[in-house]
Amino acid sequence: MSKQIKCIHAIVHGQVQGVFFRETTCQEAQKLGLIGWVRNLADGTVESEFQGEEGTVERLLEWLLQGSPMSHVTRVDNRETDPVSGETEFAITW
Numbered sequence: 105m106s107k108q109i110k111c112i113h114a115i116v117h118g119q120v121q122g123v124f125f126r127e128t129t130c131q132e133a134q135k136l137g138l139i140g141w142v143r144n145l146a147d148g149t150v151e152s153e154f155q156g157e158e159g160t161v162e163r164l165l166e167w168l169l170q171g172s173p174m175s176h177v178t179r180v181d182n183r184e185t186d187p188v189s190g191e192t193e194f195a196i197t198w
Contacts, residue, residue, distance in 0.1 A: 107157050107158075108157070108158050109155055109156065109157065109158075109187045110155060110156070110157070110158040110161040110162075110184065110187075111140075111153065111154070111155035111161070111184065111185045111186060111187040111188060112153065112154055112155070112161055112164075112165060112182050112183070112184060112185070113151075113152075113153045113182065113183055113184075113185045114151070114152045114153070114154075114165065114168055114180055114181065114182040115145075115149050115150070115151050115180070115181045115182075116149060116150040116151075116152070116168055116171070116177055116179075116180050117149050117177070117178050117179040117180070117181070118171070118175065118176045118177040118178035118179065119175055119176040120148075120149065120150045120171060120175050120176075120177060121144050121148055121150065123171075123172055123174035123175040124172050124173075124174060124175075125150055125171055125172045125175045126142045126143065126144065126150060126196050127172075127196070128171075128172035128173075129142045129150070129152060129164075129167075129168070129172070130142055130194055130195065130196050132164060132167050133154055133164055133194040134193075134194050136156065136160040136163055136164055137156060137157075137160060138154045138155065138156040138160055138161065138164055138194055139154070139155055139156065139191045139192060139193055139194050140152065140153045140154035140155055140188075140191065140194050141153055141154075141194065141195050141196070141197045142154075142194075142195075142196055142197070143196065143197045143198060144198075152168070153185070153188070154194065155187050155188065155191070165180070165182060168180050
């Protein structure tokens with residue numbers, strides 16, 4: 105039986121730039137075995153898309169609500185999207 109793959113696109117609001125949010129998000133996603141990316145947006149938010157087994161995707165989504173130690177997350181907007189084929193790692197993008 106194959107495991108269900110889930111993909112989430114998220115926008116994180118609050119004090120999330122300049123506080124190592126992307127770096128710690130990347131570390132957490134890699135630790136969970138997820139693939140995808142994270143990047144800063146010009147409006148001060150952080151955007152991320154990540155995929156993997158449903159349980160681990162949910163764990164990263166929960167982590168995003170807390171964020172890195174110096175961040176202050178006020179809201180995470182997220183939606184489920186179709187999984188992306190061809191991605192092999194989780195990385196910080198620009």
